[in-house]
Amino acid sequence: MRAAHQASLADDRGEFAWSGRRFRTTAEDLERIWAMLPAGTDPSTVTVIMEPTRNAWVPLAAWFRRRGAAVVIVPPERSADLRAYYSKHTKSDRLDSRILARLPLLHPEGLHTEQGLGPGDPLRRSVKLRSTLVRRLTATLARLDALLEILGPGWHAALGSDLANKTPLKFLAAGYACPHTVRRLGRGRLARFLHRHSRGAWTEAKAEELLATAAATLRLWGEDLDYPDLADDIAIEARLALALTQEIKELDERIAVLFARADPDGILQSVPGIGPILGAQILGRLGDPSRFTSLAGVRAFSGLVPRLDSSGINGHHNGLTKSGDACLREALFMAAEHARRSDPSLAAKYHRLMVTQGKHHNSALCHVATTLLTRIAAYWRRGEHYTLHDTNGRPVDATQAKAIIAERYTVSAELRTARRTTHARPGTGRRSKESQRAPSTGPSTHHATAQPA
Incomplete structure (x- = not known):
């Protein structure tokens, strides 16, 4: 993505005027490439065909569109198939540029002018970012749930099954997954903490339940478990979940504004x-x-x-x-x-x-x-x-x-x-460690032969 691009120029018959000219994503290099067009060329007759390489194509497409050219983005799989047809064992930027320049002759029905900005469009970029953050939050909550299982089943019952709520996350982010810390807090301070962060939803009854859960953990583990170290790990995951939740909330507000602008009629x-x-x-x-x-x-x-997949009288999807x-x-x-x-x-x-x-x-x-x-x-x-x-x-x-x-x-x-329910193929599983395709270690039962006395 930091190397120079290569361009080739072909006319409407596929004849090359020049090929393999290198340039970078700078206004000066783009001006130089544009000046290499034949004199008197109408910008509206110029078609720029590019293979998208990550996001490097976005500023190039915007620059050529401002000059009046039509921009076409070709999927990498399609250009790779055409390149393999021309030269099966060679892959180079120069060859790719020559294939793309001849694409209007090879596959004219596959040319679709690109009008948008792709990843430069704020709504397109924001919704993708939100989807990524939601997956990260889901994975973080799953790790948090697994760490709480180490302490014992009572913590899930006390904190609730939905760990995405802010109150249990703030409780765990404060390092209160350590049962010794919970007992040192006492019912009074713990009740005030829960009341403040839950806006009155969790009262002294919840504080007593958490104290009972901490006592049950101490009876279960004794001193075999390093409670402060585990509480620190849980606190890290909880802080990550809180940060992701806040980022998703702010992103939702920005997406709402962009969506209202893109769909004003509410279709x-x-x-x-x-x-x-x-x-x-x-x-x-x-x-x-x-x-x-x-x-x-x-x-x-x-x-x-x-x-x-269809051929002759046979075909199936x-x-x-x-x-x-x-x-x-x-x-x-x-x-x-x-x-x-x-x-x-x-x-x-x-x-x-x-x-x-x-x-x-x-x-x-x-x-x-x-x-x-x-x-x-x-x-x-x-x-x-x-x-x-x-x-x-x-x-x-x-x-x-x-x-x-x-x-x-x-x-x-x-x-x-x-x-x-998806029926998995037979294979080695948790219940049976024997591979279904492994050779038998015993004698064959299909063609048994008599053994000499």
Whole structure:
């Protein structure tokens, strides 16, 4: 990313005017490259084709767009396949630039002009950052839960099952996971600490419960455990969880402002199952749905479409391509889980996939998510709010929709749980340490032979 770029210039017949010219991401080098165009070239006829290398392409795309050129971003997998066709055993920046320069002749239908700023767009960047922070918070809380298990089961009962609440996090961040420290505090000071940080929700009864939990830990472990050292580890995880929670809260406020600016008419929030957070994540990662030439292009961009393997009279669909944005698929999957409970048409599709076709719960939700994305793009293009319809196409309100779903399209919890279960391949597990593919150590039982006396 810190090395020089290489550019090649080809005309409309694929003939090279020059190739392999090096330049860096500076205004001076870009001016020099632009000056190497043939005299009298109309900027609107220039197409700049780039392979995205991390975020290095963003300032280049913005600079060339200001000059009037069209900018096309080509997926690295596509350019790699074309390079392998030209030279299977050679990979160089010069060869890549020559292939990209000839791409309008090789694959003209695959050229899509890039209008946005990519990672430079604040909404796109913010929703991705929020998704990353949420995953970090989840991992931190899981580690915190595991450390509390060392002290004993009573701590989970005393602090509550949801460690994401600020009160237990502040309690643990103060180093009070040490039972000796809790006993030294006493009921009075501990009750005042809990009352202040919980805003009156935790009273002296909670302080007595924590004191009892600390005493139970001392009886369980005695002096075999280094309590202060474990409390320090727990405090670190709790402080990290508090910091991440605060960052997510502030980021939510910034995303709300950006989302209101991007969707002033509230089209996405009219979709069932989509609120400010999921709506911002979908719009931020999808971009303007109007930029796609078809609704099939929107579905393909998400990666929620199956692979097709067809030849002659044989053909079958494999798993999802997952070639699109993972953050977008995450938001659509969660939105589909809520939308199927509010929209009768989506509920009917989910019910048919689960009950009639025997699909896995996740597979059925992916089908619903694809349909939901198609509808979002269609309503966005028309500039209309989402409307609920029954399976016959008649408009219904939210109350009628839920009544229809409850009457006709409710999937039992037992079936949904069974469909959630994934059958793993037989192999070495915790219950059986014997490998299923290991050779037998005993004599063969299939072709037994008589042994001499």
